[in-house]
Every structure is written in C-alpha cells, then in structure tokens.
Ligand SMILES: Nc1ncnc2c1ncn2[C@@H]1O[C@H](COP(=O)(O)OP(=O)(O)O)[C@@H](O)[C@H]1O
C-alpha cells in the first residue's frame with residue numbers, strides 16, 4: 001500500500017527572477033518502477049524534480065501527494081547530480097539518515113555495512129567519503145538514499161559525469177531497487193539510459209512536459225517532432 | 238648589550254631549572270586563558286552555527302557587530318569589565334574585581350567575537366556544501382547545527398587556537414581587571430610588563446620565551462591542522 005501515490009500535479013510552476021523555469025506542468029503519476037525525465041540540458045529536469053520533492057518554491061498550481069507534505073518528504077530521498085558527501089567516513093555517511101531518525105548507532109552501523117556490501121563499498125567502509133572517486137561517491141549517495149527505505153527516490157542525472165563501468169554498476173543498483181519495490185524518478189539526457197531503465201518517460205522541453213508515455217509507446221513512436229528528433233539523437237533546443 | 242646577554246643566560250637557567258615562580262605564573266596564565274577559551278567556545282560555536290544555518294532579519298547586523306567586536310581594544314574591554322565589577326558597579330557585590338575570575342570574564346569577552354567570526358566563516362562554507370542534502374532530508378534546525386559543528390571540528394579547532402593565541406598574549410584587559418597581584422592574578426604578560434618596568438630583564442625575558450614558545454606552538458598546531466584538513470585526512 002502506497003502512502004505517497006498517486007501524485008497529482010496541476011499547473012505547477014516555478015520561477016526564478018520572473019523567468020519561468022518549469023511549468024505549467026500537469027501530471028498524474030502512479031507508475032511503479034522507473035519513471036525517466038528526459039530532455040536536453042536546461043529543459044528544467046532538475047527544477048521539476050526539486051519542485052516535486054518540495055525543495056523548490058511552487059509559485060503557482062498544486063502538487064498533491066496522497067499524504068501530507070511532511071510525510072511525503074520523509075518517504076522520499078533525493079540524489080543530486082553532484083553527490084553531497086558529508087565530511088565523514090563512508091559508513092557514517094550511510095548511517096546518517098538513520099541516525100537523524102533516532103536509530104541507535106550500533107544498529108545504524110550494521111545496516112550501513114549491509115548497504116555498503118550491496119553497492120560494493122564494503123572495502124572502503126572506514127575511508128573518508130570525500131576522497132572516493134566520482135562513481136564511488138555516487139554509489140554511496142544512492143545507498144544513503146535507499147537506506148531509509150523511501151517509497152520514492154529522485155535521481156538527478158546520476159551518471160552524468162561517469163564512465164561506462166560506473167554507469168553500469170549504478171544502473172544495476174537502481175534496477176535492484178526497482179525490483180525491491182522502490183519507485184524511482186530519474187532524470188537523464190542519455191537516450192541509451194532511457195532505453196535501459198525506463199518504464200515510463202516524461203519528455204521535458206523548455207520547462208513543459210512535452211510528452212508523457214510508457215517506455216514502449218515512447219520508443220514506438222514519439223508524437224512530436226522534437227521528441228522524434230531527440231530519440232534519433234539530433235540536437236534539440 | 239651586557240645586560241641583555243646576562244638576562245638571556247639567566248632566563249635560560251630559569252627555564253631549564255623549572256624556576257618555581259616562573260612555573261607558577263606560566264601555569265596561572267594557561268589556566269586562566271584555557272578557562273576563558275572554553276567558556277568563549279560554549280558561546281561562540283553555537284552562535285556561529287546558528288548564524289550559518291538560519292536566516293533571520295538581524296543576521297547581517299549580528300555578523301557585522303561580531304566582526305567589529307573582533308577589533309575591540311582589550312584595554313576598553315578591561316575598562317568596561319572593571320566598571321561593571323567595581324564596588325559601586327552593578328556586579329560590585331560579587332567582589333570579583335582583582336580575582337582570576339574577573340580576568341577570565343574579560344578574556345572571554347575579548348575571545349568570543351574572534352572565535353565566532355572565524356567559526357562562522359567555515360561553518361557557512363560547509364553549510365553551502367550540505368544545504369541541499371540536509372534540506373532534502375528534513376533535518377531539524379538543531380541537527381543541522383550539530384552536524385555542521387561536528388563535521389567542521391578541525392576548522393573550529395583552528396578558530397579556538399586563534400582565540401587561545403589572542404587570550405594568552407593579551408595584556409590590557411587582564412592588567413586592569415586583575416591588578417597584577419603577586420601570587421594571585423599575575424600572569425605571563427602582566428609579569429613581563431612589571432619586571433621590564435623594574436629593570437629585571439632575566440625574569441621578563443624568561444617569561445617572554447615561554448610566551449613565545451606557546452605562541453609558536455599554537456601557530457604550528459593551526460598550520461598542521463589546516464594542512465591535514467586540506468589533504469582530506471579526517
Ligand atoms: N538558480 C538558477 N537561477 C537562474 N536560472 C536557473 C537556475 N537554475 C536553473 N536555471 C535555469 O532554469 C532552466 C532549467 O534548468 P534545470 O532545471 O537545471 O534544467 P536541466 O536540469 O534540465 O538541465 C535553465 O534555463 C537554467 O538556466
């Protein structure tokens with residue numbers, strides 16, 4: 001039973017110095033699995049996800065989760081494009097969301113070890129997180145997001161600056177999370193990643209949801225010229 | 238020249254023989270400054286953390302005042318504390334004037350703005366880094382402050398050491414409120430002033446060497462801490 005979903009968004013808009021970054025967006029979301037927000041740089045992917053997460057200001061419209069705002073935020077986690085590493089060891093980073101929720105340190109450490117093993121960071125459990133490589137940091141950030149067992153995790157271009165192997169490892173972690181029942185809302189501008197991961201696709205352009213379809217529908221035939229061009233790999237602005 | 242040379246050799250002997258008077262004065266200095274520093278940190282660090290994570294209307298004003306107070310002449314601090322603690326002052330009944338407690342209070346006031354300013358700068362930097370994550374996690378105000386204070390502990394130690402350096406070498410404030418009483422409130426800096434005035438260069442120089450040694454150790458420690466911090470070895 002989901003506390004968060006369905007999500008209903010009506011006319012949601014966020015601005016920055018008078019300029020509309022995102023919106024108006026209408027969206028109904030109750031899809032299990034991975035929903036991918038795809039679009040060129042500057043399309044508003046980051047802004048839309050922050051808006052849904054509640055960390056960007058909603059200037060107009062409504063965003064309604066199935067529960068109140070505070071419960072909603074606590075049932076979500078956000079993984080940023082550039083992972084935020086606490087200046088602590090790997091395990092203390094993993095344990096942090098548990099510790100601030102009042103889980104005893106011992107238990108938090110045990111669960112941190114479990115997650116470190118799952119994402120292949122057990123060998124650097126005691127190492128300071130800020131000295132890890134980019135890929136390791138991103139894996140740590142994802143495990144730290146998953147450790148509090150959120151219903152939904154947002155991932156903002158999680159593989160944007162990573163090479164092939166790290167990307168594959170991260171996609172495996174994400175698919176495992178999906179199989180375990182977590183819903184994911186992931187942004188990317190990499191069409192290959194959309195093909196590999198998406199259950200549903202939101203094609204974003206100039207701050208608007210340009211197309212909203214299941215992955216198979218989207219790849220079978222994008223409805224708009226811009227989406228067609230983007231799927232083909234042409235440059236879309 | 239002869240005086241100086243003689244003073245130097247005598248100073249050397251005072252130090253290597255662990256002269257009782259020298260040791261007593263040095264220890265009193267350390268005790269007073271460490272106590273003042275500890276109290277100053279109890280005020281300055283939470284204040285700095287609050288200034289880093291909270292936006293309130295007077296935030297900029299508070300920071301500006303804090304920075305201005307950093308340049309506060311210790312002599313003036315001493316004067317104000319003297320007036321407050323003197324027999325006819327509001328706290329005169331406590332009888333604290335010319336006691337180590339009065340010196341601790343004065344030093345604390347000198348140290349707080351310095352520690353708070355330096356701490357606030359590093360905590361703000363860290364807050365910039367952490368902001369998105371902690372907001373996303375719905376972390377409470379108190380937890381934010383604790384997280385920042387803990388993760389910036391090296392930078393905060395540097396701030397505290399700077400405060401120590403300012404306190405231990407300070408003479409104006411404690412001279413006024415302590416009175417430089419032998420065996421009670423005489424510390425390194427006030428003793429140097431007195432002995433120099435009397436022409437007793439040997440003890441003055443020995444005290445000076447101890448003071449310099451302390452100052453150098455503090456600066457080495459600060460250097461070492463920021464070095465390890467830059468290299469990410471925490
Ligand atoms: N802090 C900001 N200030 C002003 N403009 C911004 C800011 N953040 C994003 N924008 C603008 O908003 C638009 C959408 O940005 P963003 O959501 O980051 O897109 P994406 O994640 O798809 O690359 C872009 O035109 C970007 O330049």
Ligand SMILES: [Mg+2]
Pocket residue numbers: 045046047081156157
């Ligand atoms: Mg982005």
